Amino acid sequence: MPQVIIRKAEYDYRTLRPVFFGIMDALGGQGMARNCRVVIKPNLLAPASPEKAMVTHPLVVKAAVEYVLERGASPVISDSPAMGSFEKVLKESGIRDALEGLPVQFREFRRSASVAAGAPFRTLSLAQDALEADVLINLPKLKTHAQMLLTLGVKNLFGCVVGLSKPEWHFRAGVDREMFARLLVEIYKALEPSFTVLDGILAMEGQGPGRSGTPRQIGVLMGSSDAVALDEAACGMLGIKPDELFTWRAAHDMGLAPENLSIDGEAPVVRDFKFPLTGSLVFGPKWMHGGLRKHFVQRPESDEDVCVLCGECWKYCPAQAIRPKVKKEQKKKKLEFDYDKCIRCYCCVEVCPHGALKAVDTLPGKLLRKITKR
Numbered sequence: 001m002p003q004v005i006i007r008k009a010e011y012d013y014r015t016l017r018p019v020f021f022g023i024m025d026a027l028g029g030q031g032m033a034r035n036c037r038v039v040i041k042p043n044l045l046a047p048a049s050p051e052k053a054m055v056t057h058p059l060v061v062k063a064a065v066e067y068v069l070e071r072g073a074s075p076v077i078s079d080s081p082a083m084g085s086f087e088k089v090l091k092e093s094g095i096r097d098a099l100e101g102l103p104v105q106f107r108e109f110r111r112s113a114s115v116a117a118g119a120p121f122r123t124l125s126l127a128q129d130a131l132e133a134d135v136l137i138n139l140p141k142l143k144t145h146a147q148m149l150l151t152l153g154v155k156n157l158f159g160c161v162v163g164l165s166k167p168e169w170h171f172r173a174g175v176d177r178e179m180f181a182r183l184l185v186e187i188y189k190a191l192e193p194s195f196t197v198l199d200g201i202l203a204m205e206g207q208g209p210g211r212s213g214t215p216r217q218i219g220v221l222m223g224s225s226d227a228v229a230l231d232e233a234a235c236g237m238l239g240i241k242p243d244e245l246f247t248w249r250a251a252h253d254m255g256l257a258p259e260n261l262s263i264d265g266e267a268p269v270v271r272d273f274k275f276p277l278t279g280s281l282v283f284g285p286k287w288m289h290g291g292l293r294k295h296f297v298q299r300p301e302s303d304e305d306v307c308v309l310c311g312e313c314w315k316y317c318p319a320q321a322i323r324p325k326v327k328k329e330q331k332k333k334k335l336e337f338d339y340d341k342c343i344r345c346y347c348c349v350e351v352c353p354h355g356a357l358k359a360v361d362t363l364p365g366k367l368l369r370k371i372t373k374r
């Protein structure tokens with residue numbers, strides 16, 4: 001039976017370090033071989049300061065690095081950010097400063113290797129460094145996710161898909177969240193992280209996982225050797241059933257969800273956590289999906305007063321559904337969305353560095369939601 005360790009914690013390194021070490025010891029971290037190569041994979045979504053709650057906090061990363069060093073092993077910090085350079089994310093997140101003087105390597109995931117995966121994917125291209133690590137430590141951040149409801153242990157490993165292959169996968173999975181969840185579980189299965197420790201000290205609610213989300217103090221670290229079990233425990237803490245989480249449901253269908261959990265510790269009480277709306281409004285035969293999606297599913301919209309037309313969203317959009325357009329009457333440019341092409345992946349909301357995009361309900365969508373209670 002998988003074990004999930006839950007500990008109250010805060011960003012005070014004197015107290016956080018022993019809490020983190022205690023979680024790792026309880027999960028068998030002391031058995032880590034000397035001289036082994038340990039890849040630490042935080043959530044390094046985009047350049048952002050720790051107060052934005054977008055990236056794994058530098059002190060949590062530091063505790064992981066020091067734990068690995070104490071075992072006599074070699075830590076490497078790696079990820080493939082969705083936006084901005086790896087170096088910029090390390091700098092703005094405070095990770096570079098927090099780890100100054102420690103013998104740790106920083107290596108962006110750049111090279112991919114192919115691994116076998118279940119149907120319909122057959123093969124996946126994942127970061128070679130993550131696949132070849134002796135030990136993989138997964139350090140997700142507890143955040144909402146406009147497309148997948150939450151990003152926790154399983155979802156964090158999508159960062160092991162290198163660079164622009166990420167939007168390609170979004171495009172292949174399309175609007176089908178169940179399919180995308182299955183892909184995420186296949187990635188998790190292929191990588192098999194030895195340890196997952198969730199940074200839920202300053203979490204994110206609302207329109208996560210980017211700048212449109214709202215930081216929310218929860219004060220918890222959770223650890224497990226089984227990220228599906230950890231995600232289940234996190235759902236319980238936030239007041240939802242695990243099968244409301246797409247990745248957990250996919251893991252369950254694939255026989256990877258545990259029958260029972262052994263929980264060590266008590267989760268803080270979290271009231272009224274704000275989730276994004278993800279109830280599927282796409283149903284019926286396939287030929288209807290395009291129309292349903294266009295009229296009923298939440299669509300990305302920009303706040304013209306906040307958007308600076310930096311181009312990050314249209315560069316990243318996997319469906320090439322965004323472009324800047326001159327608005328004649330005001331003689332200024334604004335964003336134009338092609339909602340026929342848009343697959344509702346909300347990558348644009350995720351990568352906008354200015355928090356100018358939101359997933360917004362359409363009027364028919366609102367009505368349908370009321371009727372169907374989705």
Ligand code: SF4
Pocket residue numbers: 302306307308309310311312313314335351352353354355356357
């Ligand atoms: S919406 Fe955001 S990412 Fe897109 S152009 Fe505007 S500021 Fe840049």
Ligand code: SF4
Pocket residue numbers: 300316317318319320321322337341342343344345346347348349
């Ligand atoms: S416009 Fe946004 S939500 Fe639509 S496909 Fe592009 S990135 Fe995804």
